Structure formats: C-alpha cells, structure tokens
Amino acid sequence: MAFTRRNFVRAGFFSIPAISILKSCTEKSPPRAAKPVVVSTWDSGLAVNKVAWEIMTKGGKAIDAVEKGANSIEDTINCCVGLGGNPDRDGIVTLDACIMDEKANVGSVAFLSRIKNPTSVARKIMETTPHVMLVGDGAYKFAVENGFVAESGELSESARKEYDKWLEKSEYKPVINIEARQSGKDTNPPSRLSDGSFNHDTMGIVALDSHGDLSGSCTTSGMGFKMHGRVGDSPIIGGGLYVDNEVGGATSSGQGEEVIRICGTHLVVELMRQGNSPENACRLAVERLVKINPEKAKTFQVGFLALSKMGEYGAYSIQPGFSYSVTDASGSGKVFQAASHFKS
Ligand code: SD4
Numbered sequence: 001m002a003f004t005r006r007n008f009v010r011a012g013f014f015s016i017p018a019i020s021i022l023k024s025c026t027e028k029s030p031p032r033a034a035k036p037v038v039v040s041t042w043d044s045g046l047a048v049n050k051v052a053w054e055i056m057t058k059g060g061k062a063i064d065a066v067e068k069g070a071n072s073i074e075d076t077i078n079c080c081v082g083l084g085g086n087p088d089r090d091g092i093v094t095l096d097a098c099i100m101d102e103k104a105n106v107g108s109v110a111f112l113s114r115i116k117n118p119t120s121v122a123r124k125i126m127e128t129t130p131h132v133m134l135v136g137d138g139a140y141k142f143a144v145e146n147g148f149v150a151e152s153g154e155l156s157e158s159a160r161k162e163y164d165k166w167l168e169k170s171e172y173k174p175v176i177n178i179e180a181r182q183s184g185k186d187t188n189p190p191s192r193l194s195d196g197s198f199n200h201d202t203m204g205i206v207a208l209d210s211h212g213d214l215s216g217s218c219t220t221s222g223m224g225f226k227m228h229g230r231v232g233d234s235p236i237i238g239g240g241l242y243v244d245n246e247v248g249g250a251t252s253s254g255q256g257e258e259v260i261r262i263c264g265t266h267l268v269v270e271l272m273r274q275g276n277s278p279e280n281a282c283r284l285a286v287e288r289l290v291k292i293n294p295e296k297a298k299t300f301q302v303g304f305l306a307l308s309k310m311g312e313y314g315a316y317s318i319q320p321g322f323s324y325s326v327t328d329a330s331g332s333g334k335v336f337q338a339a340s341h342f343k344s
Contacts, residue, residue, distance in 0.1 A: 030277035030312040033328030038065060038207040039307045041253045045203065045325035046333045048073050052207055053327045062207040062215035063101040063123075070097065070119035070217045073203045077156050080201040083116055084156040085221025087163050089170070090228045093155065096220050096235035097122045098133075102213035102245040108133040110235040114153045115143045119219045122235070133235065166225050174223050174255065174300070202234055204241060204251025206307040214309060216241045216249045223256065232256025238266030247273045248309050250282070253322070254302035262288050268306050278306035279314025279339070286316050286341050303338055318342060 036056035038049045052069035056062065074082035074095075087093045097118035098108035107126025109118050110133065121143045125134055134142050144150055155163060202220035209215075218240035222232045233239035233256035240256070242265035243249035250268035252259045259265070264285055271281035282304035290297040303322030305315040315324045315338035322340065327333035 037328040040205040049327035062209040066217040086224030098235045100243040108235040110135045110231040202253045206249035233259035250306040255300040282316035
C-alpha cells in the first residue's frame with residue numbers, strides 16, 4: 001500500500017488509540033506499585049489491604065484477597081460498612097456488595113439484611129448460580145440455605161444512638177464527605193468517632209496478584225437513613241466496581257446515585273483502555289459528572305480509585321477529602337489524598 005495521506009488517515013493514525021498514545025506520552029508517569037498490590041478506598045482501607053496483601057504475598061489469588069479483605073471490615077461491628085453501619089429510615093441495616101474476577105465473572109447482592117458477609121454471598125452467587133444478582137428476601141434465603149448465619153438484626157450500640165438522633169428530625173441529608181471534616185482522623189482499624197458519627201460506609205478494593213490477575217470487590221451498608229429498599233452503586237457492576245483483566249479495575253465511594261448515572265467505574269476502566277493513567281481516567285469521569293450539573297456537583301461527593309494491569313494507581317474526587325490506601329510488594333501500606341475537582 002502506497003503511503004499516501006489518505007492511507008495514513010485510513011490506517012487510523014488519527015483514531016482514538018493514536019490520540020491516546022500521544023496523550024499518555026505527555027502525561028507525567030503515574031505512580032506504579034510492584035505486584036502483588038492492593039488498593040482500597042479511604043484510610044480504613046489500610047487494615048483491609050493488610051488482610052488482602054497477606055493472601056497474595058503467599059501466592060494467593062486476587063479474588064480471594066478482595067473477598068477476605070472485604071470480610072475483614074464487614075466483621076468490624078463498631079464500623080460503618082457491614083451490619084454495624086447506620087440503618088435506613090425504618091431502622092433496618094441493609095447491605096449491598098459485589099465482586100468481580102479476572103475472567104469477568106461477577107456476583108452481586110443488594111438490599112440484604114441480617115447477613116454479616118455480603119461480599120461472600122455475592123461470590124457464592126457468582127460461583128454457584130446461573131445469575132449475577134440477588135436482592136432482598138431472595139438473597140437472604142439463598143444466603144441462609146448456603147450456610148451463612150442469620151444474625152439478630154439488632155442495631156449496633158453506636159448505630160442505635162445515631163438512629164435515635166436522626167429520628168429527632170428525620171431529614172435525609174447525606175453529609176458531604178464527612179471524612180474530609182475529620183481530616184486525617186479516619187481511624188485504622190475503622191471505627192466510629194467518639195460522637196458516634198460515621199458516614200463513610202463503603203469499602204472498594206481492587207487487587208493485582210503475583211500471577212498478574214486483577215479482581216475487585218465493593219461492600220457497603222449504603223447511605224445512612226436511605227429509603228427502605230434503596231440500592232446504591234456499590235453492588236452494581238460498572239457502578240461501584242469494574243474490572244477488566246486486560247486493562248485494570250476501578251471502584252468508587254460517595255453518592256451512589258451519581259456514580260450510577262455515568263456507569264462510573266466502567267467509564268474509568270474504558271478511559272484507561274484509551275491510554276489514560278488511572279488518575280486521569282478518574283478525573284475525566286469526575287469531570288463528566290460535574291458537567292452534567294455543575295451546581296448540584298457542589299453538593300455531593302464521589303471519589304473514584306483505579307489500578308491498572310501494570311500496577312499504576314490513582315484516584316480523583318469531586319470534593320477534597322477522598323483518601324485511599326495502597327499496599328504493594330514491599331508490604332508497607334500508604335494512605336494518599338486524592339486530588340479533587342473542587343479545592344475546598
Ligand atoms: C452508596 N456509594 O450506597 C455508597 C455510599 C458510600 O461512603 O460510598 N459511602 O451510595
């Protein structure tokens with residue numbers, strides 16, 4: 001084929017991948033961790049990472065690491081993510097979770113009450129049923145039939161206090177990014193503040209194991225004082241979590257309704273596929289949300305966190321205060337503050 005201008009264009013030199021290559025050449029190199037590496041949302045992810053990393057450093061698989069990491073925080077009753085989390089408006093704690101492995105196998109559970117480890121229920125659905133997602137009573141029945149213990153459903157002491165306080169006004173006003181207000185006081189291992197507050201109720205995890213495979217999980221008690229039956233982004237594949245073993249994985253925290261609007265984590269992974277670094281991909285997804293409604297964007301928090309197949313990681317959020325934890329082959333974990341669209 002003669003190398004004419006027309007052929008040059010037809011061959012795709014100005015197509016998206018070409019643009020992406022140019023873009024990635026001009027970006028400064030993203031931080032890169034040596035595998036095995038695990039990233040997770042918030043400062044409290046550090047304790048979660050430790051559990052996940054110990055599995056992977058013994059040659060274990062990322063899918064086991066992200067499940068057990070999630071379980072470790074779901075089991076922390078004085079916390080915010082599992083059954084110790086804040087209840088909905090009817091005083092019932094309902095959990096959402098999902099999991100995704102390197103072969104794009106997915107499992108998800110939503111609006112599940114009285115079961116401690118929704119991430120493991122999601123994995124069971126993934127591995128033993130023809131379905132992806134079970135919700136509510138059906139999910140509960142499935143869990144019990146599969147040996148998960150039904151808990152009493154009683155609120156933890158701290159959640160009870162928070163709920164009683166909430167009942168005084170019964171207003172649904174998610175606190176923007178309460179973690180930012182705590183500035184650096186996020187606890188590790190996670191627990192409520194001395195005043196009982198904790199609006200930070202989601203743990204998203206993405207791991208790259210020593211075999212080079214990626215998996216992820218996302219688990220939450222959802223937004224405190226939500227409507228009964230409300231499901232957020234966390235159990236939605238492409239919402240709270242997405243993994244593509246050729247490209248990378250992403251997870252999110254914040255106002256789930258907004259993440260769902262743009263299929264947030266799927267978008268982040270697709271942006272990485274086009275050549276963007278993890279942080280840039282997260283930033284572009286955030287900018288898309290802001291563009292939809294710049295005024296409304298001032299009123300909520302969304303943070304994205306991503307890990308590439310190469311071990312590069314990065315995050316970006318709408319409001320300042322979104323932190324994330326990274327633990328790599330050195331075994332030492334670090335907490336980072338994500339850059340944000342609004343600066344204060
Ligand atoms: C939700 N995304 O249910 C979750 C809430 C969250 O820190 O991330 N809180 O919408």
